[in-house]
């Protein structure tokens with residue numbers, strides 16, 4: 001049996017015969033659901049706007065060409081926080097399914113890949129005015145039996161170089177934030193946005209989240225997984241590896257900030273999510289005219 005892909009007005013859904021499924025909104029090319037073993041792996045706020053009126057609060061919003069509040073006196077200065085990719089209308093470019101031979105059984109291990117495109121010609125007038133570069137983005141979402149992979153290809157189709165940052169703002173679903181630990185960050189340098197963006201070194205081999213947390217861990221080895229592990233048995237719940245993404249942001253709004261976001265609901269839902277966000281955000285990538293660049297993540301789920 002083959003994967004199935006269904007297209008409903010602004011939503012693309014794909015599922016594998018082994019039961020996994022993924023849902024992507026064309027708005028922002030935002031993954032809003034990833035199910036395996038019948039369980040939702042991503043957090044989506046009950047109050048998320050799904051009508052294109054504002055970026056979706058949950059799933060995997062795509063951050064490009066700037067992470068966070070844009071800097072002053074920069075080509076991105078007039079863009080909204082996290083740039084325009086997550087609040088633009090993308091187009092579905094198509095699907096492909098592949099069969100990678102499994103070592104032991106020799107039976108094909110199915111994967112389905114969905115491609116989405118956004119180019120400068122599709123941007124709103126306002127965004128094109130504020131960031132006037134000719135670019136093309138191809139965002140690929142690949143569903144396999146035990147993982148979800150998201151990759152972004154950035155192409156400079158103009159005559160001027162441009163600088164960009166990119167990040168996959170992944171909201172992971174956790175049963176209880178107090179029962180997980182984040183591993184793979186030990187001895188890494190991070191910028192702590194809850195402490196005036198000061199720089200620190202991570203001492204913990206297994207970070208627990210007990211307050212508002214907003215940290216940009218830098219210069220990680222992309223092939224070393226960042227693991228969301230169970231505090232009870234230390235087993236991995238999620239394991240994230242990256243390509244060309246050397247930074248990982250860890251964010252939980254905690255009580256006050258959760259209450260303060262109108263589209264974050266229910267208020268206590270900060271206990272059921274952790275954002276572990278892979279990207280290239282601590283410096284700027286310069287893309288020369290005519291060049292292209294690619295980066296991405298693979299999120300494995302044990303659940």
Ligand code: TA6
Nearest residue numbers: 068081082193214249251275277
């Ligand atoms: O995930 C890190 C972060 O930059 C936090 O500082 C917080 O602002 C979060 O993104 C959500 O940003 P948003 O613009 O989606 O409300």
